[in-house]
Amino acid sequence: MKIPVYNMQGEQVREIELSPYIYEIEPNVSVMHQALVRQHANARLGTHSTKTRAEVARTGAKVWRQKGTGRARQGSRRAPHWVGGGVAFGPKPRKYTKDMPKKMRRLAIRSALATKAQAGKIVVVEDLAFETPRTKEMAAVLERLGIGGKSTVVLVGLGDDENVKRSAANLEDVKTLHWRYLNVRDLLGHEYLLMPVQAVEAIDALWGEKEA
Known part of the structure; x- marks a missing residue:
């Protein structure tokens, strides 16, 4: 699967090949549901008491x-x-904690990514960086990419992303997330996934390898 790569001005600069092992599989809905229920359950403190x-x-x-x-x-x-x-x-x-086999957790992530890719909800940029944190600039970039005002997860964690995180902090429907912490709840709970090329390569290296 090939998808376009844009710059911060919203112009297409090239195309990138996505891993078929991640983005072209048939999404397993039941495994995604199980992973989502597990994530919500594990987030419960369980401190209620009478x-x-x-x-x-x-x-x-x-x-x-x-x-x-x-x-x-x-x-x-x-x-x-x-x-x-x-x-x-x-x-x-x-x-309330629930366990789930590692292979099923990996399948859930790949299924969620495949769902986004096959729906055309993944946007890839060549690079995402700001000299200073400015919410207005972040909103303008999203607008130029066609996802302004849309519920979006922005992947960070591949360099000096502090300005990116602070620029997106006040945007109501935008959440920044370290690429290693990509999870089913955030993927399914947001409409778009915005990630730089480096994040695509990092995800391919982490989740694109077949289990033995």
């Missing part, structure tokens, strides 16, 4: 005597049906 009847700070005295009042017998103000009592079967701290 107090049981053994943990609430209330009197331990019997509410009223067992017999002779005409009312139902009550043993403790800490019981769940009393206001201020403990919570029955409430959440407690737990782990």
Whole structure:
């Protein structure tokens, strides 16, 4: 698969060949879904907690005597049906982490990249660099590339990208991401993927090798 390479002025300068092992495969939707569920689950802190009847700070005295009042017998103000009592079967701290085989994780990434490529949602630039951080310049570059105002992931991490990250920080629909941290959630959650040629080569080297 060949796609055009643009400069920061939005002009096509050449074409680049994408790895068929990554971008031309049949996307595996079920594996992408599993990877997305796993990523969301692993992001949960699991720190939710409620107090049981053994943990609430209330009197331990019997509410009223067992017999002779005409009312139902009550043993403790800490019981769940009393206001201020403990919570029955409430959440407690737990782990939500899910595991996934490495080959499946790699397939999920390749499937997400293939989905973007086959939909024409990958934009490659020769280079992406700014002398000083300026949001206006970043917005202008995106506009010239035809993705201005669109939900976009911009790959960085191949040099001095601090100015790029700071230029995109105030753009509502733009997220900068180190190319090594490319993930299914960000790929599927944004419409476009913008990456310099160096990022394409780095991704080919990392995810383009066939497993033994």
